[in-house]
Amino acid sequence: TDKLFAHLSRQLIKQGGILIIFVQLRKESNEFFAKDMISFFPSFVAKYIYNSDNDTLKGSFDVVYMRESATRNKRRTIPCTYDWDSRQLKRDDNLF
Structure with missing residues (x-):
């Protein structure tokens, strides 16, 4: 997950655009699966x-x-x- 988000972040800077990523939430708690990664980049x-x-x-x-x-x-x-x-x-x- 961290490598994927790092790659997307680099591509966003390179292209100078807007990136929207949809991710799944945990059903029982409505929390992100990798909440540290989700909050670090965007x-x-x-x-x-x-x-x-x-x-x-x-x-x-x-x-x-x-x-x-x-x-x-x-x-x-x-x-x-x-x-x-x-x-x-x-x-x-x-x-x-």
Whole structure:
């Protein structure tokens, strides 16, 4: 895992782009499998958690880490609802 993330980090710097990586969470705890590696390389880390297994329309982004936060908060929760008709994930609150 560390070699993979190091390679992706080098390629990102070389190409000068944006890289989004999706990883699986542990089902019982909603934790990352390699949480030290996940938090070491990126500038932004978040996980999307459903409110319940039965309701897949509501959930929240649990922002674990932001390197350069505009509000100095490194962590926050952003509640969201999936609009089935428009196929959009919409924020349920006003952050600022």
